[in-house]
Amino acid sequence: MRRASATLLIALLLVSSAPLAQAGAKGVISCVNADQSMMPASWNLDDQSCVRIDLGELEPGDILSFDLTTDSEIDILMFSVNSISVYQNEQSYRSDSIWERNSVFEDFNGTGSWHWTVPDDREMTRWYLVLDNLAHPQDGGGGAQGGSTAPIALDSEMITPGPFTLADTIIRLDPGEHSVLHGPFVVDAGTQVRMDANTMEGAPDIFLMTSSQVTLYGQGGTAAARVEGTDMLLITQERDMVWMATEAYEGEDLYLIVDNRAGPAGGGAGTEDIAVTVTLTLTPVLEPVISGDVSLEIINVGDIVTLDATQTPNNSGQILESGFHWDTNGDGTDDTVGSSVSVSWPGPTNVTIRLTVVAIDARSASSYQSIEVADISEPEVSIGASAILERTYGDDVVLSGQVSDNWGIATIEWFVDDVLIRTNSGSDEGATVFNHLFNSSYSAGLHTITLKVTDNSGMVSEDTATIDLYDSTLPVIGTHQEEVNLQIGQRFRFEANVSDAESNNLLFSWDFDGNVDSDSDGDPRNDDDGFGDSVLWSYDASGPVTVVCQIENDAGLVSEFEVLVNVLSGNEGDELDLMQLGLMAAGALIAVILIALLTWRFMSNRRLAAMIAEGDESEQPVSAVPSVDEQKAMWGGAEPAVHIEQPAQQVFGDFSSGMSGSTQDISTAMGEPEGEELDPDIAALLQLSEEEDAPGSSPASEILSEFDEDDSVEREDIDYSHESQTEETTSNWSPGEDETKVFHPEEIESEPDRKVRQNCSSCDKKFEVELPPGIDAARTACPHCGSIESISLG
Numbered sequence: 001m002r003r004a005s006a007t008l009l010i011a012l013l014l015v016s017s018a019p020l021a022q023a024g025a026k027g028v029i030s031c032v033n034a035d036q037s038m039m040p041a042s043w044n045l046d047d048q049s050c051v052r053i054d055l056g057e058l059e060p061g062d063i064l065s066f067d068l069t070t071d072s073e074i075d076i077l078m079f080s081v082n083s084i085s086v087y088q089n090e091q092s093y094r095s096d097s098i099w100e101r102n103s104v105f106e107d108f109n110g111t112g113s114w115h116w117t118v119p120d121d122r123e124m125t126r127w128y129l130v131l132d133n134l135a136h137p138q139d140g141g142g143g144a145q146g147g148s149t150a151p152i153a154l155d156s157e158m159i160t161p162g163p164f165t166l167a168d169t170i171i172r173l174d175p176g177e178h179s180v181l182h183g184p185f186v187v188d189a190g191t192q193v194r195m196d197a198n199t200m201e202g203a204p205d206i207f208l209m210t211s212s213q214v215t216l217y218g219q220g221g222t223a224a225a226r227v228e229g230t231d232m233l234l235i236t237q238e239r240d241m242v243w244m245a246t247e248a249y250e251g252e253d254l255y256l257i258v259d260n261r262a263g264p265a266g267g268g269a270g271t272e273d274i275a276v277t278v279t280l281t282l283t284p285v286l287e288p289v290i291s292g293d294v295s296l297e298i299i300n301v302g303d304i305v306t307l308d309a310t311q312t313p314n315n316s317g318q319i320l321e322s323g324f325h326w327d328t329n330g331d332g333t334d335d336t337v338g339s340s341v342s343v344s345w346p347g348p349t350n351v352t353i354r355l356t357v358v359a360i361d362a363r364s365a366s367s368y369q370s371i372e373v374a375d376i377s378e379p380e381v382s383i384g385a386s387a388i389l390e391r392t393y394g395d396d397v398v399l400s401g402q403v404s405d406n407w408g409i410a411t412i413e414w415f416v417d418d419v420l421i422r423t424n425s426g427s428d429e430g431a432t433v434f435n436h437l438f439n440s441s442y443s444a445g446l447h448t449i450t451l452k453v454t455d456n457s458g459m460v461s462e463d464t465a466t467i468d469l470y471d472s473t474l475p476v477i478g479t480h481q482e483e484v485n486l487q488i489g490q491r492f493r494f495e496a497n498v499s500d501a502e503s504n505n506l507l508f509s510w511d512f513d514g515n516v517d518s519d520s521d522g523d524p525r526n527d528d529d530g531f532g533d534s535v536l537w538s539y540d541a542s543g544p545v546t547v548v549c550q551i552e553n554d555a556g557l558v559s560e561f562e563v564l565v566n567v568l569s570g571n572e573g574d575e576l577d578l579m580q581l582g583l584m585a586a587g588a589l590i591a592v593i594l595i596a597l598l599t600w601r602f603m604s605n606r607r608l609a610a611m612i613a614e615g616d617e618s619e620q621p622v623s624a625v626p627s628v629d630e631q632k633a634m635w636g637g638a639e640p641a642v643h644i645e646q647p648a649q650q651v652f653g654d655f656s657s658g659m660s661g662s663t664q665d666i667s668t669a670m671g672e673p674e675g676e677e678l679d680p681d682i683a684a685l686l687q688l689s690e691e692e693d694a695p696g697s698s699p700a701s702e703i704l705s706e707f708d709e710d711d712s713v714e715r716e717d718i719d720y721s722h723e724s725q726t727e728e729t730t731s732n733w734s735p736g737e738d739e740t741k742v743f744h745p746e747e748i749e750s751e752p753d754r755k756v757r758q759n760c761s762s763c764d765k766k767f768e769v770e771l772p773p774g775i776d777a778a779r780t781a782c783p784h785c786g787s788i789e790s791i792s793l794g
Contacts, residue, residue, distance in 0.1 A: 072150035183255030188313035202274030302406030
């Protein structure tokens with residue numbers, strides 16, 4: 001290393017001083033120009049001449065191949081555009097900083113091939129290859145010096161490396177040196193690793209090492225530890241080898257080593273310079289591997305499965321993401337692309353899926369996986385009742401379930417205490433809603449409601465809700481004896497008529513003296529003197545006693561009822577008889593008084609009603625006597641008027657009578673001559689009578705005033721007729737008449753009854769009219785209200 005540094009320093013000094021020293025003496029070298037478009041080409045290169053081949057502007061990593069043949073010693077030199085002027089100006093160019101060392105071959109004679117990769121220490125640069133047959137003043141006698149014509153044949157081209165070409169270049173090493181030409185790189189088990197070597201100078205060794213082996217070798221160790229099966233030792237001509245990576249080195253960092261050190265055994269001595277072109281290429285394995293996030297032997301219907309191809313060997317990057325092709329339904333056509341895809345199947349089936357991988361070098365391989373798709377999951381069921389639900393008798397329990405299945409629901413069933421209540425198909429509306437009424441046929445306590453679901457494949461799931469049924473109603477007390485009379489010592493059966501449909505067991509407790517707290521608990525009504533719904537009991541002391549019966553049901557709710565017990569000593573019978581007789585007598589007396597009062601009141605009301613009726617009749621207006629024409633109309637019109645003789649009045653003392661309604665003058669009735677004044681005494685009596693008949697002092701007024709506060713009495717109408725008059729014959733006796741002459745009236749033939757009785761259409765009072773012979777229909781005035789009424793026989 002010290003020698004190389006000193007040489008580099010001397011070269012720099014020479015380069016900096018050469019233009020001043022050689023500019024005037026040598027001038028500028030002029031070479032024959034050529035370029036890549038002329039390849040292949042050949043020249044007869046004269047002595048002291050050169051050929052400059054323009055390789056063009058090259059990107060870092062570009063690879064060029066050269067094949068050259070000559071039978072004279074020449075120098076093969078390579079310069080960048082920045083350093084070619086040093087050569088052409090006859091300056092010192094024999095330095096690694098001036099020329100491209102890896103592609104420089106001095107004193108070359110024969111046939112040689114090499115590949116050169118543009119270094120990556122600079123950007124795009126123009127490069128030149130110089131075929132030199134000159135002696136240079138600054139080369140110090142190194143290299144070919146010319147002296148004869150050199151026939152040269154050259155072919156050069158740009159190499160397009162394969163997708164898995166890891167290295168393709170020439171490398172030059174001094175004795176005792178080694179170089180990591182490429183690495184690290186990783187391979188898959190089964191990948192083929194190909195190494196090609198073509199030596200231009202020396203006898204190098206080439207092999208692969210792991211990371212740990214490289215570290216050890218770089219620290220001065222030997223090459224004894226290296227990847228087995230990858231050695232190419234003592235290379236003096238073009239050679240190649242292929243190594244298939246084993247599982248031991250799968251995923252391991254590997255390095256390509258070019259060695260010019262002594263050893264390993266059988267290798268080069270490492271005593272001279274080497275220049276060798278090494279190409280490293282891979283043929284990655286293509287083995288598609290299908291895996292999934294679940295087992296792929298049986299897939300549940302409807303489950304989304306992730307098909308994964310990431311376990312496919314791809315350490316060399318041989319498969320791009322777009323290089324994974326899937327046929328998931330077995331129809332032979334790719335359905336989707338990607339190293340990982342999600343897929344599901346809607347129903348049971350058997351399918352063979354295919355994974356095809358296409359490498360970037362256009363190679364492809366396929367793998368197949370048979371899958372059974374079946375319904376292997378139970379339906380999902382939830383009632384949503386995590387806690388115990390408390391309900392009482394008569395409450396309507398409503399539950400709503402949630403059911404789902406990956407394929408389909410066949411039946412939905414609801415059970416109460418394992419008894420099937422309802423069955424529905426999975427498609428029935430409302431099948432997941434259930435309501436149930438717990439009646440008295442269920443016992444209090446815990447009950448279960450179960451939702452059972454069966455899917456299309458026959459798999460069953462169920463969920464259960466627990467109902468705590470309790471009795472919230474008191475025991476119902478029926479008809480019972482509320483009061484009992486007992487004698488001292490008399491045994492009596494007390495019975496409780498109680499029902500409770502929701503409780504199977506009722507606890508009856510009797511306290512036979514509700515006024516005494518025999519158990520001293522502060523409550524005199526809860527002493528347990530007896531138990532059961534029927535208890536015999538007797539008392540040894542007289543007096544009233546309250547019996548309390550308490551009934552407790554299964555829920556702890558208590559009802560109670562009382563019975564009043566009159567305990568008798570036996571002497572109460574006589575006193576009771578006298579008391580009863582007294583009460584009966586008093587009752588009879590009160591009844592007689594009430595009857596008498598009611599009778600008197602009734603008679604008084606009748607009397608008052610009659611007097612009121614008479615007063616009303618006297619106030620009725622007298623109907624006008626029908627005219628002759630009206631009577632004609634009444635009695636048929638065409639018949640002659642029938643004259644009914646009015647009976648004569650008889651005057652007896654101071655009384656007058658008659659049916660005509662007319663009266664004679666009072667004086668005439670009293671026997672006074674007509675027109676004479678009455679006796680003063682009689683006139684005074686008459687005046688007194690008129691005053692007594694005044695409304696304010698009449699007996700009727702006095703009676704009415706006595707009953708002003710009484711209830712009104714319904715008026716009774718008295719029917720009578722003015723027409724039914726009995727014919728009377730007035731006989732006036734005169735002195736001197738023959739007493740022997742006696743008047744005998746003619747006998748009248750009896751005729752049928754021609755009286756008509758009917759109610760008035762206006763006042764609704766009954767009246768009576770006798771029609772004359774030969775008249776069967778007529779019109780007459782109502783004697784009560786004067787209304788003209790039509791009457792007829794029959």
